[in-house]
Amino acid sequence: MAQIRIARRVLTECIAAMAFPILLLSILVAPVSAPVVAETDRSRARWCGVETMPLKPSDQSWAQWVAPRLRSRSMWRTDLPVFVTAVLLSALSLLVAFFGFIGAAALVFSPVLWLFGIAAQVGPFTPESVGETLLAMPAGIVLGAVTTTVLTGTSFLRDLLLRTFSRSRDPDLLVKLEELRTSRASLTAAFEFERQRIERDLHDGAQQELVAVVMRLGMLEATATATATATAAAADQERIVRLARQAQAHAERALERLRDTVRDIHPRELSDLGLIAAVRELAARSPLRVELTSTGDDAQLSSPTATAVYFTVSEALTNISKHAGVANARIDLRCSTTDVHVRVHDGGVGGARIDTGSGLAGLRERMRSVGGNIEILSPLGGGTLVVASAPSQPPW
Incomplete structure (x- = not known):
């Protein structure tokens, strides 16, 4: 593992040496090129095994990120x-790699060059015999090792300076930290709200139905006991049948509510069949006509x-059926090996905002927790479009 990291450091320094002419020209547009070069250096450090925080969001292009970055104080500080x-x-x-590796190669291959009548001159050394060319080979190996060591040290120096400049109170880093804290608090609040909703649904739904079943069964038992010693009248028999039917109806409603509650917690179709099948089942159960x-x-x-x-899809369909004033909706779901995108659209009254409902706000934090995002486009009278995307594997 250590050898791989050293090889990466030497490789990145060689790439930096080759990119020096480009870097030299980029000085002419330094305010624009500085954020790009700095972010590229952070990526280099991460590839070499150093923990650094990327500042450019993955869903933004370089142009979208650089423009506001130029107006931040951290561009000048970091x-x-x-x-x-x-x-x-x-x-x-560039100097070390060019003279070091070329000199090392000339020394190592000096016997071969001597056969072609070429005396490989490296600095003040010029071989004058075959023996001297043979002695130059180990010197070339040593020079290559020294060059590799110097390039590795240069890479470590880059890391040291990068951490030094980034250790200052970078406003953008502080903003990211504050966003993480706010997101964690919002996510915790959303989960607490969800737990309270589940408790309320169980208490007001299935529990009340089961209590009604128990009461009906008790009344059924009392009626049956009262008529057990004598021939039951027709009215008593009808009452027994009615109580039994009511108890059965309450039990069926309680089971259905329990199934709905469990499905709202985590649908079995999602675990057994996958996202596409679960969304298809969700669309089939919806009171809307879903395309x-x-x-x-x-997979x-x-x-x-x-x-x-x-x-996200479930909450969007629920909001459409409650607030949009339409009877149909459209879902576009696209999955790939790297990410997933979903769009839920309706032609309703519009005017939806993600900050007005705890359901949508909780979904936004849930999407952010897996490295995704959710956006809502809902002009008044123009329908509502919910767009969500996330990487296939969370960044954590």
Whole structure:
């Protein structure tokens, strides 16, 4: 593992050496190139095994990210110093790699070059005999090892300076930290709200139905006991039948509510058949006429991602049936090996906002918890479009 990391460091320094002319030209547009170079250096550090926080969101293009970055103070405090460091160290890597590796190669292959009548000159050394070319081979190996060591040290120096400049109170890093804290608090509140909803549904729904069943069965038992010693009158028999039917109806409603509650917690179809089949079953149960289009394969989706997308669709359909004033909806679901995208659209009254309902706000935090996002486009009178996307595997 250590050898792999050293090889990565040497490789990245060689790439930086080759990119030095580009970095030199980028000085002309330093305010724009600095954030790009700094973010690229953070990616290099992560590839070499150093923990660094990416500042560019994965769902934003470079142009979308750089524009507001130029207006932030952290660009001058962090990105610009990292950019200057990258230019200077790339120049150093270019000199070391060029003279070190070329010199080492010339020394190692000097016997071969001597056969072709070429005396490989490396600095002040020029072989004058075959013996000297043979002695130059181990010197070339040593020079290659020294060059590798210097490039590795240069890479570590990059990491040290990157951490030094990033250790300052970078406003963007503080904003990201605050977003994480807010997201965690919101997610905890959403889960607490969901637990309270489940408790309320069980108490007001299935529990009340089961209590009614118990009472009907008690009345049925009392009536049966009263008429057991004598011939039951027709009215008593009808009452027994009515109580039995009522008890059965209450029991059936209680079972149905329990099934609904359990399905709302986590649908079995999602675990057994996958996201596409679960969304298809959800559309079939909906009181709306749902047009579902699904593409791709959901086999690569993690359980947290599939669950987050499923409940996003479920909440969207529930809101359409309650507030949109229409009887139909359309779902477009696309799964791939890397991500999943879903769009739920209706032609209703619009005007929906993600901050007005705890359900949608909870879904937003659930999507963010798996590295995804949710957006709602809902102009008044123009219908509502819910767009959600997430990576197949959560970033954590």
